[in-house]
Amino acid sequence: MAFTETATRPGPVDRLRDALPKLVLSPTVAIVAIFVYGFIVFTFYLSFTNSRILPQFGWVGWQNYENLFRIRAWDTAVTNLIIFGSLYIIICCALGLLLAILLDQRIRAEGFIRTIYLYPMALSFIVTGVAWKWFLDPGIGLEAVVRGWGWESFTFGWIKDREMAIYTIVIAAVWQTSGFVMAMFLAGLRGIDSEMMKAAQIDGASTFALYRRIVIPQLRPAFMSAFVVLAHMAIKSYDLVIALTGGGPGTATELPATFMYSYTFTRNQMGIGAASAVIMLMTIAAIIVPYLWSELREKR
Amino acid sequence: MSTAPSVETGATAAPAVENRSRLFQFSPARIVLYAILAIFCIYYLLPLYVMVVNSLKPLSEITAGGMMALPQQWTLAPWGSAWSTAQVGVEATGLRPYFINSILMVVPAVAISTLLGALNGYVLTKWAFRGSTILFGLLLFGCFIPFQMVLIPMARMLGLMGLAGSVPGLVFVHLVYGIGFSTLYFRNYYAAFPTELVRAAQIDGAGFFTIFWRILLPSSGPIAVVCIIWQFTNIWNDFLFGASFSDFDSQPMTVALNNLVQSSTGVKEYNVHFAGAIMAALPTLLVYIVAGRFFVRGLMAGSVKG
Amino acid sequence: MGFLDIKQATKTYGSVKVLHETNIAVEEGEFLVLVGPSGCGKSTLLNMIAGLEAITSGEIAIRGRSMNGVKPADRNIAMVFQSYALYPNMTVKGNIAFGMEMHGIAKPEREKRIGQVADLLQISHLLDRKPGQLSGGQRQRVAMGRALVREPDVFLFDEPLSNLDAKLRVDMRTEIKKLHQKLGTTIVYVTHDQIEALTLSTRIAVMFGGYVQQLGTPKEIYDNPANMFVAGFMGSPSMNLFPAKVVSANGAAAAEISLANGSAATIPFAGDRMSASVGRDIVLGIRPEAITDRDGADRNSKAIHIVEAPVEVTEPAGSDTFVVSQIGGKDVTGRFRADVAVKAGDVFPFAFNMEKAVAFDPESEQRIA
Numbered sequence A: 001m002a003f004t005e006t007a008t009r010p011g012p013v014d015r016l017r018d019a020l021p022k023l024v025l026s027p028t029v030a031i032v033a034i035f036v037y038g039f040i041v042f043t044f045y046l047s048f049t050n051s052r053i054l055p056q057f058g059w060v061g062w063q064n065y066e067n068l069f070r071i072r073a074w075d076t077a078v079t080n081l082i083i084f085g086s087l088y089i090i091i092c093c094a095l096g097l098l099l100a101i102l103l104d105q106r107i108r109a110e111g112f113i114r115t116i117y118l119y120p121m122a123l124s125f126i127v128t129g130v131a132w133k134w135f136l137d138p139g140i141g142l143e144a145v146v147r148g149w150g151w152e153s154f155t156f157g158w159i160k161d162r163e164m165a166i167y168t169i170v171i172a173a174v175w176q177t178s179g180f181v182m183a184m185f186l187a188g189l190r191g192i193d194s195e196m197m198k199a200a201q202i203d204g205a206s207t208f209a210l211y212r213r214i215v216i217p218q219l220r221p222a223f224m225s226a227f228v229v230l231a232h233m234a235i236k237s238y239d240l241v242i243a244l245t246g247g248g249p250g251t252a253t254e255l256p257a258t259f260m261y262s263y264t265f266t267r268n269q270m271g272i273g274a275a276s277a278v279i280m281l282m283t284i285a286a287i288i289v290p291y292l293w294s295e296l297r298e299k300r
Numbered sequence B: 001m002s003t004a005p006s007v008e009t010g011a012t013a014a015p016a017v018e019n020r021s022r023l024f025q026f027s028p029a030r031i032v033l034y035a036i037l038a039i040f041c042i043y044y045l046l047p048l049y050v051m052v053v054n055s056l057k058p059l060s061e062i063t064a065g066g067m068m069a070l071p072q073q074w075t076l077a078p079w080g081s082a083w084s085t086a087q088v089g090v091e092a093t094g095l096r097p098y099f100i101n102s103i104l105m106v107v108p109a110v111a112i113s114t115l116l117g118a119l120n121g122y123v124l125t126k127w128a129f130r131g132s133t134i135l136f137g138l139l140l141f142g143c144f145i146p147f148q149m150v151l152i153p154m155a156r157m158l159g160l161m162g163l164a165g166s167v168p169g170l171v172f173v174h175l176v177y178g179i180g181f182s183t184l185y186f187r188n189y190y191a192a193f194p195t196e197l198v199r200a201a202q203i204d205g206a207g208f209f210t211i212f213w214r215i216l217l218p219s220s221g222p223i224a225v226v227c228i229i230w231q232f233t234n235i236w237n238d239f240l241f242g243a244s245f246s247d248f249d250s251q252p253m254t255v256a257l258n259n260l261v262q263s264s265t266g267v268k269e270y271n272v273h274f275a276g277a278i279m280a281a282l283p284t285l286l287v288y289i290v291a292g293r294f295f296v297r298g299l300m301a302g303s304v305k306g
Numbered sequence C: 001m002g003f004l005d006i007k008q009a010t011k012t013y014g015s016v017k018v019l020h021e022t023n024i025a026v027e028e029g030e031f032l033v034l035v036g037p038s039g040c041g042k043s044t045l046l047n048m049i050a051g052l053e054a055i056t057s058g059e060i061a062i063r064g065r066s067m068n069g070v071k072p073a074d075r076n077i078a079m080v081f082q083s084y085a086l087y088p089n090m091t092v093k094g095n096i097a098f099g100m101e102m103h104g105i106a107k108p109e110r111e112k113r114i115g116q117v118a119d120l121l122q123i124s125h126l127l128d129r130k131p132g133q134l135s136g137g138q139r140q141r142v143a144m145g146r147a148l149v150r151e152p153d154v155f156l157f158d159e160p161l162s163n164l165d166a167k168l169r170v171d172m173r174t175e176i177k178k179l180h181q182k183l184g185t186t187i188v189y190v191t192h193d194q195i196e197a198l199t200l201s202t203r204i205a206v207m208f209g210g211y212v213q214q215l216g217t218p219k220e221i222y223d224n225p226a227n228m229f230v231a232g233f234m235g236s237p238s239m240n241l242f243p244a245k246v247v248s249a250n251g252a253a254a255a256e257i258s259l260a261n262g263s264a265a266t267i268p269f270a271g272d273r274m275s276a277s278v279g280r281d282i283v284l285g286i287r288p289e290a291i292t293d294r295d296g297a298d299r300n301s302k303a304i305h306i307v308e309a310p311v312e313v314t315e316p317a318g319s320d321t322f323v324v325s326q327i328g329g330k331d332v333t334g335r336f337r338a339d340v341a342v343k344a345g346d347v348f349p350f351a352f353n354m355e356k357a358v359a360f361d362p363e364s365e366q367r368i369a
């Protein structure tokens, strides 16, 4: 004789009860399906159409992508992203690590100092942009101030300089985010077994050797997270550029995010805008997907 | 997602007791150490200092090259101007209406996305079903996409829904793209919540919602604070969606501030710009100062600022 | 048909079968203990009885009513969890009342029952505290109180004592036993501690690898283990298991064993239950208390046999001394009186009580006799 679960048939009320969790989840699932994945597919599709000011559905194949790579501004945007992204990531990591190690030396008022290092993270990029825009402005900012102090030949006009403007974005972005990277590394440092540090000290390791040989190698996961976070932020950077330089002078500080926006909404080249968005998505996915994958697998 | 120990809890555990005495011992090396830390404090505080002092002095002092100096003549006029009379875009309304817009946008978006996130986290951990991990992964990926990818269809969709260029439209957009992180927080928190409690409540006869309200939610205070702060900061600070989906009268604070600063007509009133920037920063800064611990926890757990 | 009937119940997770066809009939008032090593499926079976895990195939019935598909709350059961699972945000009183509240029991009745249970468990003074303000033992009592007020048909316990320290565990064990004797309710109790199983139960199900290895009274399980796993798992120190050969000596069956010094010894079996097995290789099982010094041997036994064996180690344990010798390459422990003068290296007479010996097939590991 075989007994199975259907021995007593669940009534409609029971079935509703069993479906309740999925029912509760369903609005979210619907939202994500439409507004994330549906929209991704839509934009992907648009990137193959002749859309201009409005979405149109004339299929043009890879033409938008071909055009995109012929546009000088896109070339500038990608070059800028590479310069900005690599400097931003490297400087943030170096500064963050340095500050974390310094703060890990049993500092008095550590909490207070940490609060100061980290507060820019609470600000909007627009606020950061405004502050640095005027601070770096040669007419009233740093240059004018130093000259006022008597150093008449001092010049610091990067923000108005086509060649150097992109570095001002690095300066402001590093200012905003490096405290957060410091916090990530500090958490990593605090997670290291203190008995291992003691053992290394007993083994005669100098402080320098201790950090270089024992501690920093163990911060690999923190480096990974920091890299992913920073790369992701670099690719999405939009607000800061708008507020700090508006993409200028000329197109000197254009990034893919600002390029996409201006081609789609002000230059009415929606097909090309969509193609650039697709490329941004692909780049981010290449970084985020492996990261999420490994995080979720570990969690199980 | 980071499982790294929180900086906050780590901090209290870190100074080993046996090294207490070292704390008060000032060797030359430690003096250098403190000097470096102090220099960085100045570096991080400098822009804030610039914003504050220059928002309290007349424009002439700034243009005369006195940006770093304390005001010779203290004045609140730039604040008043930024708040109620400055020219933002076409009209001279000051930032006040936009500040209100931001509040009207943030409050419902945060409340709803937090509540939904809590329910989702509850289902994904305590009522997990086949495929729920994959579903969560898909949800999470949605947090990290470049939003440029959704701008075009979202603009159309808001039009279809009759929400284009309105504050409710912005609420909706932030809700949609905020759920992922809310769910992430609550899922990770509830994953550590003892399942035995849920089972005990089931045996006691509590149903799906009763368990949520009576058992899980009363213990969710800390994570709710983290989630609310995170959502509040992100939504308040957002610029891209605000710039893309709002009209002149539904602009949030960040967009209005940018318009104020970028407007090319007339003299540039730097002191007013700084006052406006502080106003835009104040709510999130206040949250950070009051509840910094939770703010940091949210950052670490979210690992990625949208 | 029993009071709680488990018929052909199985549980499969994905493609892994963690519980194989299980049949247990529990009578009203019985104290059934499920015991076995970690991961053997005890909790799974208990959760299936509770309705917290769906049953893959088979049936579980209480009072003759099939429970398949019935919600946990409607099974009239109560459960005490290993972590106690007290609701942290409610007071002790709130915890105990919650189940009754969910079942729509009126307030005066709730108050009355809480009072009774609190008296019974001596937790009246704790009623207004939160679980966080209680000691481990107190939490344990509250968890039991929460189960008791429900006046359920069946009590389910999942390792309720394993979070307590050793002393408290023994006290609470006694208390649970008293409670059972006083209330006479049916209990299914999961533990991996075989002492708890032996002391508390009226019947034990020993589980391993998703199978019930043996179901019986504590005495049956202890004296007549069905296989080598049960023999080794139940009892502390565990039963000695060592290779032997069944030979015929003076017309009766005897076990031939090899000692550490290379010599062999034969020990006759009690009775004639091994006569059919002459010539076979077996694994002989004898508990430590059936291997003693000469004077410590059980006077009622008619099958005490002396073997002179070299002593390898002695382990004084206060009341007894455990004496270890090697037989057939295995350590064999005997339980000697504490004041016997024996030391490592001696060749000493070991008294084997063969009435208590059991034999297993080395291949199938099942008991032969």
Ligand SMILES: Nc1ncnc2c1ncn2[C@@H]1O[C@H](COP(=O)(O)OP(=O)(O)OP(=O)(O)O)[C@@H](O)[C@H]1O
Pocket (backbone or CB within 6 Å): C013, C018, C036, C037, C038, C039, C040, C041, C042, C043, C044, C045, C192
């Ligand atoms: N949700 C699940 N999915 C897959 N396998 C599971 C699940 N729950 C339990 N198992 C497996 O089922 C087997 C039995 O688990 P169970 O919890 O019943 O063990 P147990 O006997 O209670 O052990 P312990 O003494 O450690 O509590 C284990 O091998 C376990 O890995």
Ligand SMILES: [Mg+2]
Pocket (backbone or CB within 6 Å): C042, C043, C044
């Ligand atoms: Mg278990």
